[in-house]
Amino acid sequence: MSSGRVQSKPRVRVGTWPQPALPAALAPAGVGLVPQSAAMLRRWMAAEAGPGRLLPWLPVAFGSGIAGYFAADHEPVPFVAAAVAAGLVGLCIVLRRRPGFAALALAAAVAAGFACAALKTARLAHGVLARPVFAATVKGFVESREERERADRFVLRVAEIDVPRRELSLDRVRLSVRKGTAPAVGSFVEVKASLRPPLSPLRPGSYDFARDLYFQGIGATGFVTGQVRTVPAPGDGGWWLRYAAMLQTMRDAIDARIRAALTGDARAIATALLTGRRDALTTPVNDALFISGLGHVLSISGYHMAVVAGAVFFAVRALLALSPALVAGSPIKKWSAAVALVAAAFYLLLSGAEVATQRSFLMTGVVLIAVMADRRAITFRTLAIAAMIVLVLAPEALVHPSFQMSFAATLGLVALIAEGMPALFARSESSALARFALWGGREVTMLALASTIAGLATLPYAAFHFHRVTPYGLLANVAAMPVVSAVVMPAGLLGLLAMPFGFDGVFWRVMEAGIDWMIVVSQWVAALPGAVGRVAAFGAGPLALASFGIIVLGLFRTPLRLAGAVLLVMAAAWVWQTEQPDILVSADGRHVAVRGPEGRLRLMQSGKDAFLTKEWLAADADPRGAGDAAMTAGVSCDDAGCVAPLRDGGFVALSAQADAYADDCRRAVVMIARGQPPAGCQALVINQASLRSSGALALRRTAAGFARQAEKPAGRDRPWSPATPAEEGAAAGPAASGRPPDATPPEAALED
Numbered sequence: 001m002s003s004g005r006v007q008s009k010p011r012v013r014v015g016t017w018p019q020p021a022l023p024a025a026l027a028p029a030g031v032g033l034v035p036q037s038a039a040m041l042r043r044w045m046a047a048e049a050g051p052g053r054l055l056p057w058l059p060v061a062f063g064s065g066i067a068g069y070f071a072a073d074h075e076p077v078p079f080v081a082a083a084v085a086a087g088l089v090g091l092c093i094v095l096r097r098r099p100g101f102a103a104l105a106l107a108a109a110v111a112a113g114f115a116c117a118a119l120k121t122a123r124l125a126h127g128v129l130a131r132p133v134f135a136a137t138v139k140g141f142v143e144s145r146e147e148r149e150r151a152d153r154f155v156l157r158v159a160e161i162d163v164p165r166r167e168l169s170l171d172r173v174r175l176s177v178r179k180g181t182a183p184a185v186g187s188f189v190e191v192k193a194s195l196r197p198p199l200s201p202l203r204p205g206s207y208d209f210a211r212d213l214y215f216q217g218i219g220a221t222g223f224v225t226g227q228v229r230t231v232p233a234p235g236d237g238g239w240w241l242r243y244a245a246m247l248q249t250m251r252d253a254i255d256a257r258i259r260a261a262l263t264g265d266a267r268a269i270a271t272a273l274l275t276g277r278r279d280a281l282t283t284p285v286n287d288a289l290f291i292s293g294l295g296h297v298l299s300i301s302g303y304h305m306a307v308v309a310g311a312v313f314f315a316v317r318a319l320l321a322l323s324p325a326l327v328a329g330s331p332i333k334k335w336s337a338a339v340a341l342v343a344a345a346f347y348l349l350l351s352g353a354e355v356a357t358q359r360s361f362l363m364t365g366v367v368l369i370a371v372m373a374d375r376r377a378i379t380f381r382t383l384a385i386a387a388m389i390v391l392v393l394a395p396e397a398l399v400h401p402s403f404q405m406s407f408a409a410t411l412g413l414v415a416l417i418a419e420g421m422p423a424l425f426a427r428s429e430s431s432a433l434a435r436f437a438l439w440g441g442r443e444v445t446m447l448a449l450a451s452t453i454a455g456l457a458t459l460p461y462a463a464f465h466f467h468r469v470t471p472y473g474l475l476a477n478v479a480a481m482p483v484v485s486a487v488v489m490p491a492g493l494l495g496l497l498a499m500p501f502g503f504d505g506v507f508w509r510v511m512e513a514g515i516d517w518m519i520v521v522s523q524w525v526a527a528l529p530g531a532v533g534r535v536a537a538f539g540a541g542p543l544a545l546a547s548f549g550i551i552v553l554g555l556f557r558t559p560l561r562l563a564g565a566v567l568l569v570m571a572a573a574w575v576w577q578t579e580q581p582d583i584l585v586s587a588d589g590r591h592v593a594v595r596g597p598e599g600r601l602r603l604m605q606s607g608k609d610a611f612l613t614k615e616w617l618a619a620d621a622d623p624r625g626a627g628d629a630a631m632t633a634g635v636s637c638d639d640a641g642c643v644a645p646l647r648d649g650g651f652v653a654l655s656a657q658a659d660a661y662a663d664d665c666r667r668a669v670v671m672i673a674r675g676q677p678p679a680g681c682q683a684l685v686i687n688q689a690s691l692r693s694s695g696a697l698a699l700r701r702t703a704a705g706f707a708r709q710a711e712k713p714a715g716r717d718r719p720w721s722p723a724t725p726a727e728e729g730a731a732a733g734p735a736a737s738g739r740p741p742d743a744t745p746p747e748a749a750l751e752d
Contacts, residue, residue, distance in 0.1 A: 044558040054102050056380040056555050059387035061106040065113025066391060066398045067544075070211075074717045078118040085111040117395040120215075121719060126171040128210075128720060129220035133195040136222075137162040138173060141237045142189060143244060144352075145182040146277060152182035155218065156189070157241075159234060174213070176223040186245030188233035195222040200721060202615045203584055204698045204709040205539060207401075207465060214720035215396040247349055251275040254350075257499055261508035266515045269298065270508065274492050276300050276351035285519055291532055292525035293455065293473025294480055294518060300351045302406050305360040307489045308347045309368060313340035337371040344368070359390045359397060359406065378417050380555065383410055401465040405458040408547070411554040412457035413450055451477040460546040460571070467618040469533035472525045480521040488514035537619035538578040546571035581698035583652060584616055585672055587711065589691050592672055594644040594652045596634055600624075603631045604642035604654045643668070648701060653683070670699065670706065693724050 069076070088108035095101055138161050145154035153176045161168050175193055183189050198210035198221055213221070236242070255277060258270050265285045271277050281289075281298075289295045296303065317336035320326050341364075348361040363386040370382055387407055390397055397403040455473045463469055470476070488511050495507035525531060549567030556564065584593040584601070591609060593601040593616050601620055603613060613631070617624055624630060635644045640660035643653050646669070653668035655661055655677075664671050665681035672686045684706055686697065695711030717723035 044560045047558050048556055048560060049102060052381075054105060056384045057106060058109045059384050059391060060551055060555075061109035062113035062116075062388060062391055063398050065110040065115075066117045066395045068110070069114045069117035069395075070399055072718075073713070073715050075121070075719060076114070076118050078115070078122040081111070081115040081118045085115040088112075113391065113395065116392060120395050124215060124217060125719065126214075126217055127169040127219045128214065128722065129168070129170065129195055129197045130722065130724065131197070133163050133166070133168070133220075133222075135164065135225075136168075136193050136195050137190065138175075138193055139190045139231065140173075140188070141233070141241055142183045142185050142187050143172070143241065145185055145248070147179070147182070148176075151176045151179050151223075153177065154182045154185075155216075156191070157237075159188075170219040172216070172218045173220045173222065174218050175221070177228060178224075181228060183228050183230065184245070185248035186237065186241050187230050188237070190229045190231045191224045192226040193222050193224050195220040198720065200587060200695055201711045202586070202612050203537075203619060203696050204711045205537065206615065206619065208399075208720070211396070211718075211720045212400070215394075247352075250350065251277060251352075254496065254499070257495075257504060258508055261505050262512050265519060266512040269515050269518075270492065270511050272298050273300070273304065273489065274350070274496065276354065276357065285522070288519070288522040288526040291468075291470065292476040292522040293470030294476050294522045297484060297518065299402070300347075300354070300357045300360070301402065302360040302363055302410065304489065305344055305347065305357070305364045307485055308493065309340040309344045309364050311490055311493060312343040313337060313368075316340070334372045337368045341365060341368045358394070359386075359403060362386050362389050362393075363410070378414060380414055380418070383407070383414050401461055404461045404547070408457040408461060408550055409454040411550065412453040415554045416449060416453050447482065448474065448478050451481070457550055460543055460550075463535040463575075464538065464540075464543045467535050467537060467621060469535060470531075471533045472528055472531055476521055476525040479525075480518045483514045483517050487511075488518070532623070534618070534621035534623065535575070536578065536580055536621040538575045542571045542574040542578070545574065579700060580620060581709070582646060582701045583670060583697075583699040583706075585686055585691070585697040585699070586612060587691055587696045589672055589674065589686070589688050592642075592644075592652065592654050594635075595647055596645060597647045597649075599647060601631070602633065602635050602644050604635055604637070604644050604652070646701065650701075695721075 085108065088104070088111050092101065092105050092108050095104060138156060138158060140156040140158045140160070143155045143157050145152060153174060155172055155174050157172050158170050161170060173193070173195060175191065198213040198218065200210050201208050213219075254275055255271050258267055258274070262270055265281055268281050289298065313336045316339045317332055320330075320332040320335065326332055344361055344364050348357055351357050363383075366382050366386045366389070367378060370376065370379075376382075390403070451474045455470065455477070459469055491507045491510040491514065495504040495511065498504040498507060545567055549564040549571060552564030552567060553561050554564075555561075580595070582595045586592070586609070591603070591605040591612055593603050596602045600622060601616065610627075614625075635642055637643075639657065641654045641656040641664070643651050643664075645651055650669035651667060652670045653660075653664035653672070655664045655671055655673040658675055661671075661673060661675075661677040661681075664673075665677050665683050665685075668683045670686070671677065671681065671683040674688050676687060676689075677683075677685050684699075691697070693712065694714075697711070698709040699706045700709075712721060712723065715723075
């Protein structure tokens with residue numbers, strides 16, 4: 001059939017004749033190759049810059065602005081940043097149809113991200129404890145509480161704080177208390193507490209817990225030193241506190257029912273999946289889950305939200321489809337999406353609405369709203385909109401591993417759905433392929449591909465934040481996640497629905513069976529040879545390069561996407577060339593690690609801090625434990641201090657007494673002292689006063705001496721890590737040793 005179009009012959013202008021092609025033997029080498037390559041490159045670039053291709057890059061630019069804000073040495077003026085962003089946005093509106101609009105829009109997005117982060121910090125401005133307080137009386141409302149392995153902890157909204165001979169202004173504090181004695185949410189209590197500043201990075205470049213706490217409104221951490229007394233409240237605490245108390249009561253009731261039916265690790269995991277309460281897991285199971293790559297199951301995230309919403313969506317749609325009248329005359333798909341959205345919102349509230357869960361709900365909500373609006377649910381546009389919403393509401397999420405890993409994995413999965421699924425599910429006349437599909441081969445293949453892509457996409461972030469990779473993560477996820485998706489989570493949802501009627505016990509036992517299978521898989525995978533993949537610490541530069549490579553691989557549609565693979569290779573080479581420090585000094589000066597002649601760290605310390613030692617060893621890709629006797633091999637200690645050799649033959653001294661200063665100054669190349677050594681000391685001296693200003697230090701031996709990297713470089717002053725003048729540090733005396741007893745280990749931040 002004719003298409004209705006008149007096919008005309010190509011016209012040749014008068015006087016223009018095609019030139020005869022030269023025979024291949026007579027053509028000069030390379031003639032036409034460069035112009036053809038340049039033309040092809042221009043076509044690819046034009047395709048990447050085509051209509052609809054700008055939107056996915058806007059959250060990338062917005063996030064780059066946020067990253068720039070967090071990299072600043074001191075706090076910018078928020079209203080200046082906002083004015084610049086507003087001006088660029090205004091220019092975009094005026095010049096929206098002019099050449100160069102895309103570049104201007106990206107610049108405006110960068111400025112907007114920077115301004116958004118600055119304004120959020122200014123809006124949340126609150127006091128941060130600068131020096132330890134060993135005796136404080138604090139009154140306030142309990143806003144949240146959680147159970148930990150060795151102790152419970154709760155967040156107290158401070159109404160009144162009394163410290164002898166000091167004036168303090170704190171909005172919230174987080175306190176640890178003996179296990180089982182945390183007060184109820186919503187109660188007004190008075191406690192005696194020892195307070196410490198929020199935990200700063202344990203070494204230069206490591207994770208900043210103080211920054212996380214600042215954006216939660218917490219200005220100090222510590223522990224209760226006496227009894228928790230409930231006292232009359234000055235008011236009701238507001239509607240938010242009543243809401244929090246109601247949800248806590250609901251979570252406690254669910255937890256009580258699970259405790260009545262389950263025990264041990266299965267109970268702890270079931271509680272974590274349904275209520276977000278991270279109860280105590282035994283150490284072997286906890287380690288096995290993270291080593292095998294199944295640790296993401298413990299934190300309510302995008303996967304859990306998708307399973308809940310998906311299960312409700314398909315269950316409601318199946319029930320409505322039983323009525324032919326509804327199928328014929330009603331939009332049951334949209335109705336199902338609306339019910340699933342409500343279920344996801346309830347799950348968000350029930351699980352505590354942490355930042356990672358909020359982000360997951362936003363992503364799921366955008367997808368369900370797209371279904372209700374008759375739009376494609378899973379696209380790069382959907383991902384871009386969800387990312388923008390999260391970054392606008394919580395710009396601090398950008399520097400959190402959960403955001404980075406979640407959106408990297410989602411970007412890879414969306415690319416798989418856009419590129420891989422059409423090819424995998426394409427029709428074929430092959431009977432072998434038909435039988436393969438009939439027996440679930442395609443589903444297994446998609447699960448394996450999804451696990452592989454998600455694992456590869458999150459690998460740089462796991463290596464950067466946790467110094468480990470999971471070589472067998474694909475095997476563990478393929479073996480365990482179908483059971484978690486098809487058995488554990490649906491049984492948990494049915495248990496919640498059956499609780500009011502008293503028939504929930506059977507569902508908890510079904511849930512337990514699925515959890516037991518997951519634990520068996522994790523322990524089996526963790527026991528395989530080479531299951532623990534360790535990566536030494538590296539800087540933010542390789543991570544940023546790898547992130548851009550992942551983005552290019554995911555968002556580009558032409559062969560230019562291969563540039564992303566090149567960037568990933570360059571990032572890996574950069575990581576490989578990263579040199580590790582020869583000396584590490586803790587912020588309190590009580591712990592020093594020295595790289596000995598065999599190339600491994602040796603520990604000198606005048607205190608005990610297993611958490612710090614564990615972090616230092618992990619960052620050095622060292623498999624030894626904190627209690628390993630080899631950690632102190634070659635270290636000589638007495639009452640005056642400790643001495644350890646460097647790998648080049650020099651010595652490092654940790655001087656504990658003033659009468660050892662003269663000898664240490666003469667014999668050591670580096671000396672860590674509490675006080676001021678005598679004038680003319682030949683060693684590089686690091687004392688308490690300098691550490692008060694610099695924080696933790698990393699030193700690397702060079703031909704010219706020692707290159708220093710400080711946790712707080714000179715001139716750095718941020719609200720969550722305020723600069724400390726040298727004279728104040730000298731007057732303050734020794735810094736607090738060790739970490740606060742309630743500091744969250746890095747594994748707790750691993751939220752998929």
